[in-house]
Amino acid sequence: MTQRVAGCELCELSAPTVVDNDRFAVILVDDANYPGFARVIWKDHVREVSDLADADRLLLNDAVYRLELAVREVMQPLKVNVASLGNVVPHLHWHVIARFVWDSRFPQPVWAAARRSVEPPAEARLALPPAALDARVARAAAVAAGH
Amino acid sequence: MTQRVAGCELCELSAPTVVDNDRFAVILVDDANYPGFARVIWKDHVREVSDLADADRLLLNDAVYRLELAVREVMQPLKVNVASLGNVVPHLHWHVIARFVWDSRFPQPVWAAARRSVEPPAEARLALPPAALDARVARAAAVAAGH
Numbered sequence: 001m002t003q004r005v006a007g008c009e010l011c012e013l014s015a016p017t018v019v020d021n022d023r024f025a026v027i028l029v030d031d032a033n034y035p036g037f038a039r040v041i042w043k044d045h046v047r048e049v050s051d052l053a054d055a056d057r058l059l060l061n062d063a064v065y066r067l068e069l070a071v072r073e074v075m076q077p078l079k080v081n082v083a084s085l086g087n088v089v090p091h092l093h094w095h096v097i098a099r100f101v102w103d104s105r106f107p108q109p110v111w112a113a114a115r116r117s118v119e120p121p122a123e124a125r126l127a128l129p130p131a132a133l134d135a136r137v138a139r140a141a142a143v144a145a146g147h
Numbered sequence: 148m149t150q151r152v153a154g155c156e157l158c159e160l161s162a163p164t165v166v167d168n169d170r171f172a173v174i175l176v177d178d179a180n181y182p183g184f185a186r187v188i189w190k191d192h193v194r195e196v197s198d199l200a201d202a203d204r205l206l207l208n209d210a211v212y213r214l215e216l217a218v219r220e221v222m223q224p225l226k227v228n229v230a231s232l233g234n235v236v237p238h239l240h241w242h243v244i245a246r247f248v249w250d251s252r253f254p255q256p257v258w259a260a261a262r263r264s265v266e267p268p269a270e271a272r273l274a275l276p277p278a279a280l281d282a283r284v285a286r287a288a289a290v291a292a293g294h
Binding site for chain 2: 025047048049050058061065069072079080081082084085086087088090099102106108109111112113138142
């Protein structure tokens with residue numbers, strides 16, 4: 001049975017999922033500045049990676065790896081950023097973020113202050129509009145997850 | 148044979164290591180604001196987690212997990228942050244960071260702008276001075292790595 005905590009926004013996830021099983025979900029983050037920004041969200045309300053049983057930890061590691069592959073394949077980023085923070089929402093989740101030399105914070109992490117305004121914007125610099133890239137990442141993530 | 152790139156500061160690592168084998172090293176980051184801040188540095192000059200062979204990826208995952216355990220044991224943080232970014236130095240490494248509600252950036256990541264000055268400072272809030280905590284994390288990391 002999945003452990004749920006009332007009021008936790010990740011226990012009560014409402015975002016559309018691109019991968020969804022009884023252990024974890026994958027979502028795309030709706031951010032026009034960072035197309036292909038995705039998260040793996042563990043279903044149980046667990047705080048830290050090291051709170052997981054070994055088999056679950058390896059399963060989650062594998063899910064993050066497969067998402068990284070999908071993001072790389074579609075976005076062809078200069079660098080992938082992968083992070084488990086959870087300071088704001090202490091429910092285990094991983095960020096997978098495609099980074100480009102022209103993005104508003106590069107080479108700082110996406111949580112730093114913006115260093116530049118992106119002109120022309122992200123959508124003029126990428127092969128497809130952000131929504132189309134997100135859709136491709138979603139499809140690639142589902143395939144990579146074996147769906 | 149280890150893959151090296153001339154001029155890469157992580158290929159030419161000069162910091163003291165607390166774990167050091169032919170595949171990866173663990174170092175403590177010298178930051179008085181963040182005692183127990185540690186990194187796992189992959190020895191080969193590889194850019195992304197997903198550039199690793201499966202066995203190496205699992206070995207690195209395990210090293211990051213063991214470091215997280217060591218940091219938790221010693222620091223007893225409110226939250227652990229774990230990240231592979233590499234935008235500045237694109238040589239695969241993982242940050243493992245102990246976070247506290249009173250630290251200068253909480254709940255933002257440590258790469259965000261400071262939100263507060265920490266008064267009393269970190270060393271007055273922790274059980275031991277930062278250098279002593281770093282030494283304990285170093286020891287725990289070595290034990291966790293099986294050294």
